[in-house]
Amino acid sequence: MEILGKLQVSGLRMEIDNIKSSAALIYAEFIQNADRRTATWFLMSSPLPQTLIIAAYIYFVTSLGPRIMENRKAFDLKGVLIIYNFSVVALSLYMCYEYVMSGWGTGYSFHCDLVDYSDSPQAARMAATCWLYYFSKFIEMLDTIFFVLRKKNSQVTFLHVYHHSIMPFTWWFGVRFSAGGMGTFHALLNCVVHVIMYSYYGLTALGPKYQKYLWWKKYLTTIQLIQFVMVTSHISQYFFIKDCTYQFPIFIYIIASYGLIFLFLFLNFWYHAYTKGKRLPKVLQNQTWAHHSNGVMNGNASHEKEE
Structure with a gap:
């Protein structure tokens, strides 16, 4: 029996080794087609580091964080939110400029724009901008962490967490294999929208006295709808x-x-807020729609509670 047990253990180890070898071969074949320029960049060596970060993020915002905060007083993060939101505005503006200067305003046709894998200054600039956009998705995970620390757990929805998780995960492959070309247009648009959205969040975090500067709040959802129509088109x-x-x-x-999924989700919320929702008192219409469109759908922190 002891010999049989040893043989079974040995066989199991061999099977595990074979699986590991097969996985390594598949990954080696897969990665050989990757962009050599981005191979040594931060977080680009393999998808494993970012997978661990994303997994830790999901665990914290859905389980660990709420349990830690359960019997604690919510953090007052007004100053942090002001700095954070306007910092994201500045970063988004910079990425808009870099996307324009590395292709979208300097030669791209807005049709079938291929990825330039050369070492030319412009191609390298585009690849670097794609990596920066990818890294910015990890910075934006702070949106959800701030929700948890402020005990705004109702805003930590599946869609919100999914958005913040899937974006960096898919963009790793984009930077590693396709850092440029027509696939980056949605990133440029997203940066433009984030300049507007995070400006709104930053002004809201400043407090009630800045309400007079937020007259354009009602246009936020329209801007997002236009974004997804343009991306899909x-x-x-x-x-x-x-x-x-x-x-x-x-x-x-x-x-x-x-683009299609989020366009339809936006249109669904639009219908419920502006058609069916018309039967609600105006205040409730605004609160419901603002929460869903700004806080949930965009995957960003809605700071309307600061108003």
Whole structure:
């Protein structure tokens, strides 16, 4: 029996080793097509480091954080929120500029724009901007962490956490394989929208005396709808352009799916808020729609509670 047990253990170890070897071979074959320029950049060596960060983020905001805060007083993060939101505005403005200067305002056709894998200054600048956009998604995870620390757990929805998790995860593959071209248009648009959205959040965090500067609040949802219409329309060109040899079409499908899903989700909220919601008192309409569109759908921290 002892010998049989040893043989079983030995066989199990061999099977595990074979699985590891197979996985290593599959990964090696997969990664050989990656962009050599981004191989040594921070978090780019493999998808494992970011997977661990994302897993830790999900665990903290959905389980550990709420349990830690359960019997504690909510943190007053007004000063932190002001600095954070306006810092994200500045970062988003910088990324807008870099996207424009590295392609979207200096030669891209807005049609079948391929990825430039050369070492030219402009191609390298585009790749670096894509990495910065990818890294900014980890910074934006603070949105949810601030919710937890302020005991605003009702705003930590599945959709919110999903958005903040899936964006950096998919963008790792984008930076590693396709840092440029038509697949980056949605990132440029998203940076533009974030300049507007985080400006609103920053002004809101400043307190009630800044309410007079927030007259444009009602246009936030419209801006997001326009964003997803533009993203979906632009990326869908690929399916109608003849001989568009975009190097990694898988990203076209991912972006198109993402744009359509969020467009329909926005339209659904729009319908419930502005059609069915019209039967509600105006205050309730505004509160419901603001919470869903600004806090949930965009995946960003809605600071309306500071108003």
